[in-house]
Amino acid sequence: MLPTTALPADLEAVTARAEAAIRAHADACEAAGDVTPEAGAALRASGYTRLTLPREAGGLGATLEQYAEAQRRLGEAGAALALVLAMHTHVVGAAFQGRTLPEPMLTALAGASVEGRLVNALASEPELGSPSRGGLPRTAAVPDGDGWRVTGRKTWATGARGLGLAVVSAATPAGEVARLLVPMDAPGVAVEPTWVGALALRGSGSHDVTFDGVWVAAEHVAPPTPTHPASSAWFWTALAATYLGVGFAALETLTAYARERVPTALGAPIATLPRVQETVGRMAAELTASRALLTEAARAWDAAPGPEAVPLLGAAKVHATNAAVAAGDLAVRTAGGAALLPTLGLERLLRDARAGLTHPPADEVGYGGLGAARLGVEARR
DSSP states (O other): OOOOOOOOHHHHHHHHHHHHHHHHHHHHHHHHTSOOHHHHHHHHHTOGGGTTSOGGGTSOOOOHHHHHHHHHHHHHHOHHHHHHHHHHHHHHHHHHHHTOSOHHHHHHHHHHHHHTOEEEEEOOBTTTBOGGGOOOOSOEEEEETTEEEEEEEEEEETTGGGEEEEEEEEEOTTSOEEEEEEETTSTTEEEEOOOTTOSSOGGGOOEEEEEEEEEEEGGGEEOOOOOOHHHHHHHHHHHHHHHHHHHHHHHHHHHHHHHHOOOTTTOSOGGGSHHHHHHHHHHHHHHHHHHHHHHHHHHHHHHSOSGGGHHHHHHHHHHHHHHHHHHHHHHHHHHGGGGGSTTTSHHHHHHHHHHGGGSSSOHHHHHHHHHHHHHTSOOOO
C-alpha cells in the first residue's frame, strides 16, 4: 500500500483530536440531521481550525499535501463532520495563500481560527445553482453609511448552526459580486432547517441561511477581484481528500466484515472466497491510485503554486469522488443484505460518497481541464 504522508507532531495532534471528535459525535449528528451543540463544541476544541492558517498568523501552516492527508483521515472518520472542518480550512488556506481578502478580513479569519470559531463561505443559492458555473447572486449588498446591508438566502451552508462567521457572496448595485464577512449571531441572520431528511451527509446540517438587512462594516467587505488559483486548489483538495476518506472507510468496513462473517454453509469467513478477495483488491487498488494522484497533485502545487498546478487537482477531485462511489457500491454488493442495516455502516458510506459528485468540479470539467492543459488549448465548459 502507498505510504501515507507523515504529519509533523503539532498537525498530527490536532488531526487526531478532530478524528476522535468526529467518531464520538457522528452517530448523534446523523440521527439529529444536524451538527449538535456538543459536536460543534468538540470540533472547535480540537484545534483543527488552525491547521491551514499560516504559522505567522498563529496557525499550524499545513502544506496542501499535509492538508490532503489530514482531511482524508477526517473523511474516513465521518464525512458529514469532516466536511464542516473542510469548509473552514479550505477557506482559510486559500484566503491566506492567495491574499484574496483585505487585511481586516484576514485578521478576522485568523482570530476565528485561533479561537476555534468555525467559518464557511456561503455562495450557493436556489436560483443560482453552483457558483462555479457563473451568474450573479440574488443575495444583495447595498451601501449603508459606513457599511453595507445584506439581504438574501444561501443554500447548502455546511455546519450552519455551528458557524461563527460566514463569507457571503452578494451582488452590489453596480452588478458586481462582493464578499462580506458576516457574524452568524448578527441581527437578521437566521438558519432554516432545510437539510432535514437529506439523502447524504445528514449530520453536516447544511441548512439554508437567510439574511435580512444584516449590517456589515465596510472593512469586512471584499471588493470584486479576479479568481485566484489558490481558491480552487484548496477547495478541490478539501473535497477530494474528504470523499477519498469515505472510500477508504468502505474498504476497511468491508474488510473487517469479510474476516468476521462465517456463513454456516461455508464454514469459513467470506474473506476466503475468490470473489470477495477480488472485490477487496479492486477497491484497494482504485483507492490507492486515487490517493497517489491526489498526493502528487498537492505536492506539485506546493512546489509551484499557480494556475499550471490546478488542472491536476481538479482531476484528482473527480477521480477521488468516483473512486469513493465505486468503493461504496462494491462494498454494499459484497456484504449483501447486512449492508442495508445502519449497524454495519456501509449504507451511510454509500449515501455519503455520492454527495461528492455534486461538488465542483464536475467530471467533465475536472478531466476536461487536465486534458486541455495537456493539449495546450483553452478548456471549454
